[in-house]
Amino acid sequence: MSSHQTAKTEGVGATNARGALLKQERALQTRQTVLAAAAEMFAEHGYPAVTVMHVAERAEMTKGAVYFHFANKEALAQAVVEEFYRRLPVIVAPALGKKGLDPLRAVAEVMNRTALAFRDDVVIQAGARLQIERSYIGAELPPPYTAFQAMIEELLTRAEVEGALQCRVSPEGYARVLVSAFFGAQHISWVQCDRNDIEDRVREIVEAVLPDRA
Template identity: 50%
Template sequence: MNRSTDRAASRPSTARASRTARTARTDQLIEPKQERAVLTRARILQAAAEIFAEHGYPRTSLADVAARVNMTKGAVYFHFKDKDDLAIAVVETFYTRWPAALEEVRAKNLDPLSTVIELMDRTEREFFGDVMVQAAARLQSERSLINSDLPLPYQDWIDRLAILLAAAQEQGQVRTDLSAADLARTLISAFFGMQHISSVLHDRKDQAKRWADTKLLLFAGLRPQSA
């Protein structure tokens, strides 16, 4: 009687252990699949960025992207519903890098104006060498050709620079006869215009020189008149 009772009592525990083991095996199967899906999506996004940067939005197709990653169009559609979805993802990826870059520069503990300069220098290097950045910039210039709304351009850059420039004004590094927001808007306008002209006219070959010239003029104009 006791042995029967013991066997009966052990059954729920055995069942729970079996379910736990099955769940663990299922999780082990799911995790690699999820990881592969993330990597595949990243490959597709990188290929799309390369083609958008090279040919622009109108002359890019999902078939081009699929061919670049040696996949079927159906496999690409599994991750992105259409070309607009790809374009949005490229631009969103670009904008997620800006806050992270700012935090990395801030970690150097530079003064506010030096932080602005270092951040802009870093951004120029990324525009020159990072195809995701190049593609996003081109897509933003072609936004009227895209049937979906892209993330709002430039404003986040302006807002974050304005905070730094306001701090620089408080420390006497930057002129105060113009608002920090106006100064930030001027910086961003000049920077994006500079990189766009370099891209269109010279395939960015002169971008570093063009930025050096622009930076010299801009930051000389930012400093207090008595400096």
């Protein structure tokens, strides 16, 4: 093969590779658009009331485009819940990464950051609602909030080792109380006032339950 032919063949290969990459990127963007639309619909209307057609209309796509990425409504719900749990560690990472922040203050900041996400992030809102409606979803979902509770327990264990946590229950029990209070508060805030007061409610939990962090 001549050098000219070789260069031409390599050029075709490069063009094909770029085309495949662009196609991949478009498919990923389409999937994210569908996922965002599903989250909005689940957050607003709840799992039982939402259909694949509703999601397609919100995403401004055909049902076929939705089905290309998700086999059914259950798969959409699973994907939203998975994204919910993927986002939680990202939301609290800045609090955990702060240098010089003692464990109890880290717990307070984790709770506050999560509260703001529940107020502002529709995927977080949808994930929380789908956890409540999990009995309607014919697909397996992760056990609720186990990783989040483990993270709080780890911080409280550090606080206990440092002598900052003096309580009649273990760090594990303390974490269960805090997590239950938090997710109960966000639910009541959602029902009563669309989570507009969630930051205040969570601050009250932190001030009432955590020892003085001054």
